[in-house]
Amino acid sequence: MAILKKNIQTFLIRINIILEVIFVLLLGFGLFIYSSTRTAFFTNSIVAKTQTYNSFDFIFIVIYDVIVLFIIAYFLRYRRWTLQDFNLDFRPIMLGIGFLLAFIRVSSGILLNNLIDSLNLFDQISINDSSISIQSNFFSIALIVIVNSFFEELLLIGYLFKRFEKLHLTLIILISSIIRLSYHTYQGWQNLPSIFILALIFGLYYTSQKKLWPIIIAHAIGNVFYFLNENYNWIKV
Numbered sequence: 001m002a003i004l005k006k007n008i009q010t011f012l013i014r015i016n017i018i019l020e021v022i023f024v025l026l027l028g029f030g031l032f033i034y035s036s037t038r039t040a041f042f043t044n045s046i047v048a049k050t051q052t053y054n055s056f057d058f059i060f061i062v063i064y065d066v067i068v069l070f071i072i073a074y075f076l077r078y079r080r081w082t083l084q085d086f087n088l089d090f091r092p093i094m095l096g097i098g099f100l101l102a103f104i105r106v107s108s109g110i111l112l113n114n115l116i117d118s119l120n121l122f123d124q125i126s127i128n129d130s131s132i133s134i135q136s137n138f139f140s141i142a143l144i145v146i147v148n149s150f151f152e153e154l155l156l157i158g159y160l161f162k163r164f165e166k167l168h169l170t171l172i173i174l175i176s177s178i179i180r181l182s183y184h185t186y187q188g189w190q191n192l193p194s195i196f197i198l199a200l201i202f203g204l205y206y207t208s209q210k211k212l213w214p215i216i217i218a219h220a221i222g223n224v225f226y227f228l229n230e231n232y233n234w235i236k237v
Helices: 002-041 055-078 093-119 138-163 169-182 189-209 213-232
Strands: 049-054 130-135
Touching: 002 055, 002 138, 002 169, 049 055, 055 138, 093 189, 093 213, 130 213, 138 169, 138 189, 138 213, 169 189, 189 213
Parallel strands: 049 130
Antiparallel strands: none
């Protein structure tokens, strides 16, 4: 009887954790996953699409991120999470580490995209052969770089890796990568491998160092480079 009671308690604890994860991730990324997959899979895939993002779009995302963060913070506080669980302690050296991670991520993405282009891996895939046009002012771009970088990494790395810390590293990175990929499908299939590289680099670093700020900084730097590259078309990333 005692064993049965213990098994029931363990089962209920696991269900409770699963429901927590579903709530946090659906609230955090559900809207973006829906919007991105809708663009990727449920629009006309024969004609190449140009997606335009203006200041209003960016401000809306920033406001949404802030509101959702407050709701999730209140919810997790009720669940007895603390700020220390997210490893947000900061030291100046983390700026340099963030730049290094960003360099590794961008360099790896360039190499991977060049390899994919040379092998013509995506030539036969017409789904969402999209281009992105950024028509936004500096203020809204700066806001989304700062807020969205913090938002995504706090949930996908800080929260998810802590919640699943007892699982194998490969499985944690896979779960995080799938979620990250799911709301980036709007960028086109050709860009998903570089998104996976980002998830892999960030996941491996966080697992070994347990420091979140370098990842947030690297994400922000990567976003700045992405926006500049979209404007000036330096290289394909």
